[in-house]
Amino acid sequence: MNVGASKPSRSPSAILFDLDGTLIDSAPDIAAAVNELLAGRDLPPLSVDQVKAMIGGGVRKLVERAFAASGSPLAGSAIEEANRVMAPIYRRHLTGLTRLMPAVREVLTHFHLNGTAMGVATNKPQLATREILLHFHLTEYLGAIVGGDAVTHLKPAPDALLLALAQLGVEPTDALMVGDSSGDVGAARAAGMPVVLLRGGYTQIPVEELGADLVCDSLLDLPSAMQRLRAAA
CATH class of the missing domain: 1.10.150.240 (Putative phosphatase; domain 2)
Known part of the structure; x- marks a missing residue:
């Protein structure tokens, strides 16, 4: 665990997700x-x-x-x-061969029912991102969808994360980034957010070496990971 000043002292009121390798296997x-x-x-x-x-x-x-x-x-x-x-x-080539990553719908439903705001912040183009999320009926869970061409600088710059949080009306210190790569870690750090990475994504470097606050085997582990982050604050 990489303990830093961005740890939440309580459950975050918003979660931002990366798309490719995090919510979808594209x-x-x-x-x-x-x-x-x-x-x-x-x-x-x-x-x-x-x-x-x-x-x-x-x-x-x-x-x-x-x-x-x-x-x-x-x-x-x-x-x-x-x-x-x-x-x-x-x-x-957006949805023909693409599939949801394991437990995506279950986990998004869990947080939605708990009143947690959610958004997607990705380097994928905005229209492509929205088309994919519509195809999988995920937009109903998301209060913000920010693609790479909606901002000036791609991740690892924080632009997409900050825009998504502005749309959700949540401060970075009250939010969590969930992704699978060094770009997600870099963007979260630059935005002042804690970050959790998932195994099985699209990084060529072992996720344990990328400097995240926690690493999870799957999205199903995210609720317990958030509890651990809170306890470590």
Whole structure:
């Protein structure tokens, strides 16, 4: 446990969730989009595991990493052009192969019934994020949905978290960030929030090494993790 000044002294009144690797397993859809993009340049496909290692930092960074992994790295305006080509392809691959992570609906229902405000803060584009959440009927639980193109700086900057909290009317010290990657930790720290990470997400670095306040095996462990955070405050 990384004990810091951002620990809550009581249960937080709001929880912000990352999306990819936290609420949804979207790697197969993202891989399908990447491979459609690469096929348009006569480049070989990448595996889902390869693409999973590239997730984080937004679509532009995904495109850059994919072409580098294919042996045809891009630079400058070529990245921007590939990103423009990727945009409609990405939108065609949002929910076909994507699935909810374990226990998502049960846990969101639990916190909703307990009166905890919830939101999503992700680097995924806003419209794509909303379409996915609508597809899985999760929007009814969420008072704020902030995508990466709704803010100036992507995570690990705190912009998305701070905007989501402003929409919920909650101060950072009275909220918790739940994610799966170093970007989530960095954003939470910059916003002045405690952060819990989940195993099984899209980080290539072991979650125990990312500096979160607590690490959970799944979302089902989140209520007890919050109790532990409160006890350690």
